[in-house]
Amino acid sequence: AQSVTQLDSQVPVFEEAPVELRCNYSSSVSVYLFWYVQYPNQGLQLLLKYLSGSTLVKGINGFEAEFNKSQTSFHLRKPSVHISDTAEYFCAVIPNNAGNMLTFGGGTRLMVKP
């Protein structure tokens, strides 16, 4: 079985400041990693995913994440946030030996202040 831990339930940050949202996972097999964003009253939208290759992954809206196998982490970063980035962010994994059922972390609420 696998699990995902998002270490911060809320992250307040000022507009134009950098941000990092932390994600750690636990799994007995290799995993594929994902970050999704959920805006208020909406479904989830894929930000980026790591399947293989370069450990630095770039996604939409200026976000990027780095896969660190030794640390079992997949932290999400953005160098300069906007008010419109205020949302809930979810890290998720799919084990490489099973179907494509996503296991999600508990989420991090990013609150961008003016």
Add this chain to the structure above:
Amino acid sequence: ETGVTQSPTHLIKTRGQQVTLRCSSQSGHNTVSWYQQALGQGPQFIFQYYREEENGRGNFPPRFSGLQFPNYSSELNVNALELDDSALYLCASSGGSKLDTQYFGPGTRLTVL
């Protein structure tokens, strides 16, 4: 190309009742997954349908059941509703490949009183 749609958007039921939630998958997708998102938590996988067959199930009791139709739309049925079933129910559609991106609908907010 239309995205994933879900109906209804909101629903209020009482304990013991039954409910059916509906999902229309994105054009060209043959796989539908259902997730339950309790307030303040991440989504939890309920089950997945691939070409009208159940293709995986999470840790949910049998009173959670589903169907997928020939046009790949899907239903989630929950019998004997409990208060803890109150949640946002999300469906996601994808292609048949394991790593195809899952596209999520806006969800159905179910409240059980």
